[in-house]
Structure formats: C-alpha cells, structure tokens
Amino acid sequence: MSSSDLKTILHSKRANLYYLEHCRVMQKDGRVLYLTEAKKENLYFNIPIANTTVILLGTGTSITQAAVRMLSQAGVLIGFCGGGGTPLYMGNDIEWMTPQSEYRPTEYLQGWLGFWFNDAERLEAAKILQRARIEFLRKVWKKDRDLVLSGFDVANPVIDNTLSSHYEKIDSTRKPSDLLLLEAQLTKQLYKIAAQNNNISDFKRERESTDKANGFLNHGNYLAYGLAATTLWVLGIPHGFAVMHGKTRRGALVFDVADLIKDALVLPLAFICAKENATDQEFRQQCLQAFTDHKALDFMFDQVKALALKNDPEKEEQTSS
Known part of the structure; x- marks a missing residue:
C-alpha cells in the first residue's frame, strides 16, 4: 500500500488506540505486528495501522526501525511511557514521536x-x-x-x-x-x-x-x-x-x-x-x-x-x- 492509502481514514474517525507492554513491535510481510513471548510459543498480533491514531509503548517494549517507518507513513503517533500508561520520567511528561510530514494544513x-x-x-x-x-x-x-x-x-x-x-x-x-x-x-x-x-x-x-x-x-x-x-x-x-x-x-x-x-x-x-x-x-x-x-x-x-x-x-x- 502507498503512504496515501494508509492515510485514507481520517484521524478523527480512526477506531484504535493501543497501549502495549512486554512485547516487540516489528514490520513483517508489509504489516506492523507486535510479538509476545511465552514459555512455549511466540504469538504475533497484527496492528491495523491505517485505522490507528496512537500507539503507547509501556514497560518492556521495543520497536524496530522498519515498524517506525510504516507507522510514520500511516500518520500514527508513537508514545513511550511507563507501566499502565503513566509517564516514565518526572511523573508529569510523556515522550512523543511524530511523523515528520510537512503536508499538514497551515x-x-x-x-x-x-x-x-x-x-x-x-x-x-x-x-x-x-x-x-x-x-x-x-x-x-x-x-x-x-x-x-x-x-x-x-x-x-x-x-x-x-x-x-x-x-x-x-x-x-x-x-x-x-x-x-x-x-x-x-x-x-x-x-x-x-x-x-x-x-x-x-x-x-x-x-x-x-x-x-x-x-x-x-x-x-x-x-x-x-x-x-x-x-x-x-x-x-x-x-x-x-x-x-x-x-x-x-x-x-x-x-x-x-x-x-x-x-x-x-x-x-x-x-x-x-x-x-x-x-x-x-x-x-x-x-x-x-x-x-x-x-x-x-x-x-x-x-x-x-x-x-x-x-x-x-x-x-x-x-x-
């Protein structure tokens, strides 16, 4: 899919906001997935990025460069936070990574x-x-x-x-x-x-x-x-x-x-x-x-x-x- 296709759904109409912890976010076969590791098996779950507004990454998470690239193309905000969605530092702040698009309205x-x-x-x-x-x-x-x-x-x-x-x-x-x-x-x-x-x-x-x-x-x-x-x-x-x-x-x-x-x-x-x-x-x-x-x-x-x-x-x- 092209970047324009990934932005077809307006942000105000998108349905998903994810909070993830103890997992690895990655790109696989043209999709963004998160991987959870269990004792006997690893489980992959798809993230519908074109219908997602924000992904909050909590305790024990990591993300690959390829996944960030795809999330950026879809206009998804990425936030790093502490456990349960509360902030990691200072108790009053959160770090956002925003797609660097210059095509937003002025x-x-x-x-x-x-x-x-x-x-x-x-x-x-x-x-x-x-x-x-x-x-x-x-x-x-x-x-x-x-x-x-x-x-x-x-x-x-x-x-x-x-x-x-x-x-x-x-x-x-x-x-x-x-x-x-x-x-x-x-x-x-x-x-x-x-x-x-x-x-x-x-x-x-x-x-x-x-x-x-x-x-x-x-x-x-x-x-x-x-x-x-x-x-x-x-x-x-x-x-x-x-x-x-x-x-x-x-x-x-x-x-x-x-x-x-x-x-x-x-x-x-x-x-x-x-x-x-x-x-x-x-x-x-x-x-x-x-x-x-x-x-x-x-x-x-x-x-x-x-x-x-x-x-x-x-x-x-x-x-x-």
Whole structure:
C-alpha cells in the first residue's frame, strides 16, 4: 500500500488506540505486528495501522526501525511511557514521536497564532474550552445509561448545581491562573461525588498513589493525552501554544485539549472500575469504548478547529459544513 492509502481514514474517525507492554513491535510481510513471548510459543498480533491514531509503548517494549517507518507513513503517533500508561520520567511528561510530514494544513496554526499573542483573546479561548468541557460532560452524563445507573446523572441536583455554578464563574475569571484554580475546584468536587457514588472512602487524588482509583485516573488521563496530541498534530498546531496550562510548559496545549473529555469519561470510569476491582486491561478497554461511543476524538477536532478559526467566520463555516 502507498503512504496515501494508509492515510485514507481520517484521524478523527480512526477506531484504535493501543497501549502495549512486554512485547516487540516489528514490520513483517508489509504489516506492523507486535510479538509476545511465552514459555512455549511466540504469538504475533497484527496492528491495523491505517485505522490507528496512537500507539503507547509501556514497560518492556521495543520497536524496530522498519515498524517506525510504516507507522510514520500511516500518520500514527508513537508514545513511550511507563507501566499502565503513566509517564516514565518526572511523573508529569510523556515522550512523543511524530511523523515528520510537512503536508499538514497551515490554516489552523495561522488562526491559532492570530489570537495567541493577545492575552485577552488567549484567555477567552481558554474560557471557550472550559465551557465546552462542561457542556460535553452534561451531554455524556445525560445519555450514557451505564454512567447514569452508577450515579453520574446530571439530573442529580448536587451535580447539576455544581456544574451550573462553575459554568457561571468562568466569565468572571480575569487571568489563566484563576481559570486553572476554578478547573481544579470543579474536578475536586467531581472526585468527591464519584467517590461517594462508588463507596470509596477517604479518596485523595495523588498521582503517585498505588490505589486502584488513582491508578486508573493516571492511566485514563494518558489515553486522553494521546487523543489530544493526535488532534493537535493532525491540525498542525504545536503543543507549546497552550491557552491555560502555561505558556512556558512544553506540551501544555495537550493538557488543555485533553481536559475536554477527562472529567466526562475518564473520571467516572476510573471510580466505577476501582469499585469493581477491574484489571488495567478491563479499565483500558472500557475507556477506549467510551471514547468511541461518545466520539471523543471527533469532539476534540471540532472544538480545536472552531477555536483556531474563530476570527475567520467564513472558514469556520466551511469547516463545520
């Protein structure tokens, strides 16, 4: 297959995000495979690269140059991370390898930079993302039957009042640090609600903690970062042009975009799976299924594209159509 054939499926429509550990990724007979080694036999599994957005390589993995070449041709992002999808170094970062294509669109980067150097416009962009985050959460927690049955229901007065209160406060923020504080307060309240819904007492959010809920939150958040990084790479917007998480923090825009879906999908599933004592693989599968069911990647693309073109109504209308 040619490189153009491998990119036929748009990234926003691709179905697969892989986290691999204790295996070897290689190219064999024109396909990308991963090899697991058992005592009595070695097993090969095919990776459908044309329908894959991100591959996260965790503990005990290796990858060949030929496999990287094919993944690059298909536009797949490769991430190196620690066990369970959590970062390998410093506890707050992840290393991405991105295909070096110069054929990505320029209009979104140009539109992004058109407002990014203006402090007021950059803050307004951050507010738009935060409003979209709450709107998406309301939408998901209203229609996802499994989440509603587990207590994540926007019809619940406590949840409804919490979301409404924070939505109203977004307009009154005067600087990115105020918005970050507001975001942290909302997430903290959602943690409390989630812990109560699932009878998890004395929960405290600690990234280095070994309890199930914290582990699943770390794991799911890094899956969301994979989707966010894919969105920004495809649209050609460098990860350093953040609107809220800090202008000097490398990769901060990934965190801004990932926040669009983390509270709506990762947070409730982390607590539900912790209550059910699920395995990492079971939690990961539920997360990926939720991303697909609620079109999380599509939502990220739509929000970032609209934000990039917000000062060019004609292009924004063309994009939405």
